[in-house]
Amino acid sequence: MISLNDLSFRYHDEQSWIIRNESHDFHPGTVTVLTGVSGSGKSTLLYLLALMLSPTGGRVLDSGDVVSRWPDFRRAQWRAERIGFVFQDAVLDQSRSIIDNVLEGSLFRPGPPPIERAHDLLEKFGVQVDPLRKPGEISGGQAQRVALCRALINSPSLVLADEPTGNLDSDTADIVWDALEEAATKGATVIVATHDRIRASKYQHQLIVENGRIG
Numbered sequence: 001m002i003s004l005n006d007l008s009f010r011y012h013d014e015q016s017w018i019i020r021n022e023s024h025d026f027h028p029g030t031v032t033v034l035t036g037v038s039g040s041g042k043s044t045l046l047y048l049l050a051l052m053l054s055p056t057g058g059r060v061l062d063s064g065d066v067v068s069r070w071p072d073f074r075r076a077q078w079r080a081e082r083i084g085f086v087f088q089d090a091v092l093d094q095s096r097s098i099i100d101n102v103l104e105g106s107l108f109r110p111g112p113p114p115i116e117r118a119h120d121l122l123e124k125f126g127v128q129v130d131p132l133r134k135p136g137e138i139s140g141g142q143a144q145r146v147a148l149c150r151a152l153i154n155s156p157s158l159v160l161a162d163e164p165t166g167n168l169d170s171d172t173a174d175i176v177w178d179a180l181e182e183a184a185t186k187g188a189t190v191i192v193a194t195h196d197r198i199r200a201s202k203y204q205h206q207l208i209v210e211n212g213r214i215g
């Protein structure tokens with residue numbers, strides 16, 4: 001279980017708190033949806049959960065371990081083993097092919113690269129382009145799905161997805177949401193930031209990020 005414990009965060013010298021003294025548990029096997037107006041702090045919260053940002057106060061725990069206080073190298077190892085992260089704007093390596101971008105998610109995994117699984121994921125999400133193309137040669141929605149494949153390649157136990165359907169038509173978005181639900185059904189903790197209020201309202205675990213509060 002991933003937990004926020006009395007967590008507070010503000011960026012460097014900024015006055016305003018993005019999150020203020022918030023506590024919350026995220027359980028395995030659930031999809032939690034984060035909503036809130038643009039600029040409210042959804043991405044920031046995901047970065048804190050991924051240990052890419054350090055709390056200004058309070059802590060992030062993984063099954064009771066205070067992971068947010070771990071040294072950098074241990075946090076990086078924890079991220080590689082535990083997390084699949086989908087950035088809001090995909091953030092693919094422009095110098096490498098699509099297939100290599102997907103496989104990048106498995107770099108720290110022992111054994112040969114899971115090439116077949118990478119192709120299966122691209123097919124599942126309908127990325128029907130030459131996998132040797134570079135990210136600059138595909139559409140924004142395709143890039144977003146490549147980022148999702150990269151995040152899911154290791155079947156991570158914690159999936160953090162920032163607007164993973166922002167650039168997608170509704171049928172393709174359905175495929176993505178189904179895959180996120182499937183990951184949760186298999187036991188992952190899934191946390192998704194979205195502006196899709198209608199979709200979010202279908203989920204039992206919904207958090208609104210607003211004025212430093214999540215709830």
Ligand SMILES: Nc1ncnc2c1ncn2[C@@H]1O[C@H](COP(=O)(O)OP(=O)(O)OP(=O)(O)O)[C@@H](O)[C@H]1O
Pocket residue numbers: 011014018036037038039040041042043044045088
């Ligand atoms: N590196 C940074 N330094 C200072 N302020 C930042 C930084 N990154 C984000 N912010 C500010 O923090 C606030 C929260 O940003 P964040 O990106 O978490 O919002 P969001 O809810 O994800 O918004 P959106 O829906 O537009 O993606 C915003 O006011 C933003 O301007």
Ligand SMILES: [Mg+2]
Pocket residue numbers: 042043044088162193
């Ligand atoms: Mg955001």
